[in-house]
Amino acid sequence: SDEIEWWEYDDAQEMAEAVAGDVQFIIESAIEARGAAVIALSGGKTPIPIYAKLASAKLDWKRVTILPTDERIVPLGDPLSNVTMIGKTFIPKGARVIPIVPQATADYKAAGRSADALMQDLHWPLDLCLLGVGGDGHTASIFPGADYDEALNGPRERRALGVLPDPLPPEAPVARVTLSRAGIISAKALMIAVTGAAKRKVLEDAIAQGAGSAYPIGRVLADAELPVDIHWAE
Numbered sequence: 518s519d520e521i522e523w524w525e526y527d528d529a530q531e532m533a534e535a536v537a538g539d540v541q542f543i544i545e546s547a548i549e550a551r552g553a554a555v556i557a558l559s560g561g562k563t564p565i566p567i568y569a570k571l572a573s574a575k576l577d578w579k580r581v582t583i584l585p586t587d588e589r590i591v592p593l594g595d596p597l598s599n600v601t602m603i604g605k606t607f608i609p610k611g612a613r614v615i616p617i618v619p620q621a622t623a624d625y626k627a628a629g630r631s632a633d634a635l636m637q638d639l640h641w642p643l644d645l646c647l648l649g650v651g652g653d654g655h656t657a658s659i660f661p662g663a664d665y666d667e668a669l670n671g672p673r674e675r676r677a678l679g680v681l682p683d684p685l686p687p688e689a690p691v692a693r694v695t696l697s698r699a700g701i702i703s704a705k706a707l708m709i710a711v712t713g714a715a716k717r718k719v720l721e722d723a724i725a726q727g728a729g730s731a732y733p734i735g736r737v738l739a740d741a742e743l744p745v746d747i748h749w750a751e
């Protein structure tokens with residue numbers, strides 16, 4: 518994207534308020550425009566205060582469909598499951614939360630294909646994709662590994678796929694289903710929320726490297742057609 522805007526906050530709480538406010542505005546605008554909103558929300562730990570704020574937003578939640586940007590392949594209800602974190606813990610009743618991996622399965626590629634099929638039935642492009650970033654520069658579950666090239670450079674129509682990160686990330690050492698880079702960059706609004714100096718450095722390096730970036734988040738930032746907002750708190 519030619520337009521990457523940084524928003525800085527003193528702490529995670531302040532960031533959560535601002536980001537939740539932006540998410541609310543995006544949802545309201547989509548509901549006003551076409552009566553519904555479809556948004557993808559990142560997993561991991563950073564967005565938890567954001568979702569806690571969002572939970573108390575006065576919104577017509579039954580018009581909102583939420584999916585995770587990526588999911589760890591574990592049974593629903595598992596503490597590692599992103600949709601469990603998003604759906605059960607933070608989002609008020611009434612919203613439709615889509616478990617993109619309904620069951621744990623050994624066949625991560627098949628899980629990716631069924632998530633992709635499920636996404637073909639959603640309103641597209643997504644109204645919002647809220648991303649996190651890992652210390653290694655991954656975003657959603659686009660990690661280096663066997664399926665890296667497909668996740669980054671696969672066909673435009675492939676919105677999701679199964680991936681087996683190599684090495685497996687210690688915080689959740691399992692195969693994943695993730696939005697593809699193509700799916701992510703097509704979203705009407707792209708927001709990144711991160712905390713801490715290390716992730717800031719990753720993002721600065723990724724931006725400096727441009728389209729040739731070694732970081733998945735660098736490719737997303739370079740290829741996004743619309744402005745991207747980066748929210749950062751110490």
Ligand code: 6PG
Pocket residue numbers: 559560561562563564586587588589599648649650651655656657658
């Ligand atoms: C996941 C995420 C992932 C996350 C980063 C950052 O399932 O792991 O969706 O992309 O955003 O790993 O995670 P933290 O916020 O926990 O550092």
